[in-house]
Amino acid sequence: MSELPPIPRPEQAPLPPPPGQRRIVLPPHRQRARRPWSVRAREWIRRNLFPSPGGTLLTLLSAGVMGIMLAGVIWFVFFDANWNVITANRWLLFAGSFPREEAWRLWTSIAVVMFLIGLAYGTWSSLGRRDTLFVVLTGAFVIFLMAHGGASIWSSIWFLVAIGLLYVGYYLTIWMPRETSTRRAWQQRIVGGLLALSLPIVLIVLMANGGATTRQFDGFVLNLILAPVGIVGGLVVAIPLALGRASTMRTIKWTCTAYIEIVRGAPLLGWLFVALFILTDVIGDNLIINTMVVLAVFTGAYMAEYIRGGLQALPSGQYEAAQAVGLTKLQSMQLIILPQALRISIPPIVGQAIAIWKDTTLVTIILTLRELKGNADSAIAQSEFIPDRIEAYVFVAVVFWVVAFMMSRVSQRLERAQGIGER
Amino acid sequence: MTDELTPVDIIAESAGPKEAAVAQPAANGEGEVYSPRLAGSKDIIVTEHVDKWFGDFQALDDVSLRIKEHEIVVILGPSGSGKSTYIRCLNRLEEHDAGRIVIDGIEMNEDVRAMAAIRSEVGMVFQQFNLFPHLSVLSNITLGPQKVRHMPKLEAEALAMQLLERVGIPEQADKFPSQLSGGQQQRVAIARALAMQPKIMLFDEPTSALDPEMIKEVLDVMQELAESGMTMIVVTHEMGFAREVADRLVFFDEGALVEQGTPEHFFTNPREERTKLFLSQIL
Numbered sequence: 001m002s003e004l005p006p007i008p009r010p011e012q013a014p015l016p017p018p019p020g021q022r023r024i025v026l027p028p029h030r031q032r033a034r035r036p037w038s039v040r041a042r043e044w045i046r047r048n049l050f051p052s053p054g055g056t057l058l059t060l061l062s063a064g065v066m067g068i069m070l071a072g073v074i075w076f077v078f079f080d081a082n083w084n085v086i087t088a089n090r091w092l093l094f095a096g097s098f099p100r101e102e103a104w105r106l107w108t109s110i111a112v113v114m115f116l117i118g119l120a121y122g123t124w125s126s127l128g129r130r131d132t133l134f135v136v137l138t139g140a141f142v143i144f145l146m147a148h149g150g151a152s153i154w155s156s157i158w159f160l161v162a163i164g165l166l167y168v169g170y171y172l173t174i175w176m177p178r179e180t181s182t183r184r185a186w187q188q189r190i191v192g193g194l195l196a197l198s199l200p201i202v203l204i205v206l207m208a209n210g211g212a213t214t215r216q217f218d219g220f221v222l223n224l225i226l227a228p229v230g231i232v233g234g235l236v237v238a239i240p241l242a243l244g245r246a247s248t249m250r251t252i253k254w255t256c257t258a259y260i261e262i263v264r265g266a267p268l269l270g271w272l273f274v275a276l277f278i279l280t281d282v283i284g285d286n287l288i289i290n291t292m293v294v295l296a297v298f299t300g301a302y303m304a305e306y307i308r309g310g311l312q313a314l315p316s317g318q319y320e321a322a323q324a325v326g327l328t329k330l331q332s333m334q335l336i337i338l339p340q341a342l343r344i345s346i347p348p349i350v351g352q353a354i355a356i357w358k359d360t361t362l363v364t365i366i367l368t369l370r371e372l373k374g375n376a377d378s379a380i381a382q383s384e385f386i387p388d389r390i391e392a393y394v395f396v397a398v399v400f401w402v403v404a405f406m407m408s409r410v411s412q413r414l415e416r417a418q419g420i421g422e423r
Numbered sequence: 424m425t426d427e428l429t430p431v432d433i434i435a436e437s438a439g440p441k442e443a444a445v446a447q448p449a450a451n452g453e454g455e456v457y458s459p460r461l462a463g464s465k466d467i468i469v470t471e472h473v474d475k476w477f478g479d480f481q482a483l484d485d486v487s488l489r490i491k492e493h494e495i496v497v498i499l500g501p502s503g504s505g506k507s508t509y510i511r512c513l514n515r516l517e518e519h520d521a522g523r524i525v526i527d528g529i530e531m532n533e534d535v536r537a538m539a540a541i542r543s544e545v546g547m548v549f550q551q552f553n554l555f556p557h558l559s560v561l562s563n564i565t566l567g568p569q570k571v572r573h574m575p576k577l578e579a580e581a582l583a584m585q586l587l588e589r590v591g592i593p594e595q596a597d598k599f600p601s602q603l604s605g606g607q608q609q610r611v612a613i614a615r616a617l618a619m620q621p622k623i624m625l626f627d628e629p630t631s632a633l634d635p636e637m638i639k640e641v642l643d644v645m646q647e648l649a650e651s652g653m654t655m656i657v658v659t660h661e662m663g664f665a666r667e668v669a670d671r672l673v674f675f676d677e678g679a680l681v682e683q684g685t686p687e688h689f690f691t692n693p694r695e696e697r698t699k700l701f702l703s704q705i706l
């Protein structure tokens with residue numbers, strides 16, 4: 001064979017201009033947005049509320065329905081209801097038999113958690129005007145409750161400090177230098193680590209050195225402890241379960257499958273009975289600990305299935321590319337597969353978290369542990385508050401809703417914060 | 424199969440030092456030289472009588488092929504002929520069922536360390552890019568060097584930037600894969616494979632998922648790589664690339680290696696009927 005033809009040199013494609021040098025020109029519709037707000041408001045109203053005769057009719061109809069409902073709510077909240085049942089029993093609802101002289105432990109825990117939430121917000125997201133509105137409303141409501149019942153001024157100050165720490169944490173992360181991806185990664189690692197440690201930290205603050213015993217976790221505080229333990233414990237159980245069920249080793253696969261199917265086969269109510277009658281012989285007669293175990297075991301089975309769904313949703317090319325790069329199985333799981341699978345399963349996992357949050361009320365029925373709903377029951381069992389049943393339950397419902405709503409917002413934020421890496 | 428070939432410039436060659444350490448059947452000896460520039464190169468990939476079954480279906484049927492260091496081999500064949508299966512066996516994304524595969528003197532077997540050693544010598548580029556979508560472009564490239572080669576982060580990043588420079592997209596380092604065009608993604612994938620400093624690069628239809636205007640930018644990078652002396656095995660339907668860059672074309676059909684030869688041989692007088700039929704359809 002003769003010489004091959006000479007290989008032509010590749011042409012170099014011209015580089016696009018480096019970022020930052022482009023002039024930003026607003027598209028026409030953005031430029032127009034600079035008209036006075038009154039004009040824009042009028043336009044918005046016309047476009048969104050009265051676009052056509054049919055649309056106008058619908059607007060009026062729904063405005064009427066909403067108006068009637070709103071009037072009813074206002075009437076109930078401000079004129080009809082007797083909120084004394086809440087203000088008089090606020091410690092019972094909040095912490096029940098938690099020793100009052102140890103209240104500083106509760107406030108400190110709240111402050112620590114608020115600070116960490118602030119750090120997390122600054123690291124992965126940003127506090128918007130709506131978040132601030134939410135904080136202000138909730139804060140005002142809590143202070144009102146405390147002031148109305150004549151609580152010591154110190155608890156109000158503690159609470160304000162806790163709210164302040166939310167913003168301190170937030171602006172701390174914003175202020176810290178994080179231009180490079182390395183610094184951002186470190187910040188995320190540190191804050192993530194602190195968040196992971198927050199539950200043990202809170203438990204230590206509450207219990208260490210002559211603090212409360214687990215049996216004194218009571219009222220809303222009990223819900224606030226049980227749910228995170230169930231959720232975090234569930235995740236810890238779920239990840240190995242999901243990997244095990246996806247494993248090729250038969251015994252591991254079958255064990256994990258059996259666990260998941262058996263746990264999901266019975267309602268939480270049933271498993272709480274196990275905590276009451278069986279775990280008392282196995283673990284001990286501390287019902288709160290038994291309940292924590294059951295909640296983690298139960299939540300784990302569901303979350304494992306969601307994570308398995310995430311694992312299956314990943315294209316096989318991801319496994320192959322990780323192998324081709326030379327990563328070991330463990331490394332590719334840890335660095336490539338799990339991060340993506342977990343992200344895919346954020347929405348159902350948060351859904352399960354919200355479910356378990358609401359299900360913490362079940363412990364009252366089965367285990368006669370007194371969480372928020374249980375303590376509301378005892379509040380209205382007092383003769384003077386018997387007529388205020390509705391007020392007590394409305395209050396409980398609103399508190400549960402607020403927390404569930406916050407969780408769902410966090411889920412949305414997580415998804416959006418992670419969305420940038422989507423394919 | 425080898426004895427059926429029209430020998431092209433067979434140059435007898437003594438075994439390299441590493442080659443000598445590998446036990447090889449004496450009968451087979453050295454592979455043939457398809458281009459004068461490969462004279463004196465040792466065989467870096469040796470596959471002998473490789474079979475692969477998927478259940479009852481035989482995907483590879485007695486494939487024997489020896490590839491020289493620095494050689495550019497383009498594999499052709501109709502869909503389902505086993506091209507992907509063959510090159511996936513070369514870095515053990517598939518396990519072969521019979522025969523032997525020796526990569527740079529390392530026998531492919533159950534030994535995990537051998538597999539790790541082979542994977543660090545062989546880079547692979549996929550049709551679907553398979554970048555890690557949750558990592559930035561830079562992290563996609565530094566991951567292997569950092570985690571497998573234990574390279575310090577700064578060094579790995581410097582290497583990654585150098586490679587991005589080489590594939591022509593240094594300005595994309597901080598983006599995520601989803602923010603890049605297909606051609607840019609594939610070039611990142613090439614850089615990611617190169618970051619492990621492999622001796623051999625496998626390409627499985629690297630341009631098949633690309634829009635026509637992006638094919639050239641990827642082929643240019645591959646051509647530059649070929650000129651730099653990389654050993655490359657490329658499954659592709661880009662006949663221009665095969666003609667210009669390949670030292671040797673190999674034609675697969677129904678899991679078997681049907682014919683091999685220089686591009687000149689293939690494009691002027693292919694011997695087998697199946698090859699002729701395939702080339703007439705594709706050209």
Ligand SMILES: Nc1ncnc2c1ncn2[C@@H]1O[C@H](COP(=O)(O)OP(=O)(O)OP(=O)(O)O)[C@@H](O)[C@H]1O
Nearest residue numbers: 477480481482500501502503504505506507508509
């Ligand atoms: N994991 C698998 N399980 C079962 N059969 C498989 C598997 N992978 C490949 N095959 C079969 O093996 C044969 C060869 O597949 P291969 O992907 O190697 O073909 P190919 O030559 O790369 O084709 P294409 O040009 O379409 O990519 C095909 O018939 C395919 O259906």
Ligand SMILES: [Mg+2]
Nearest residue numbers: 506507508627
């Ligand atoms: Mg293929």
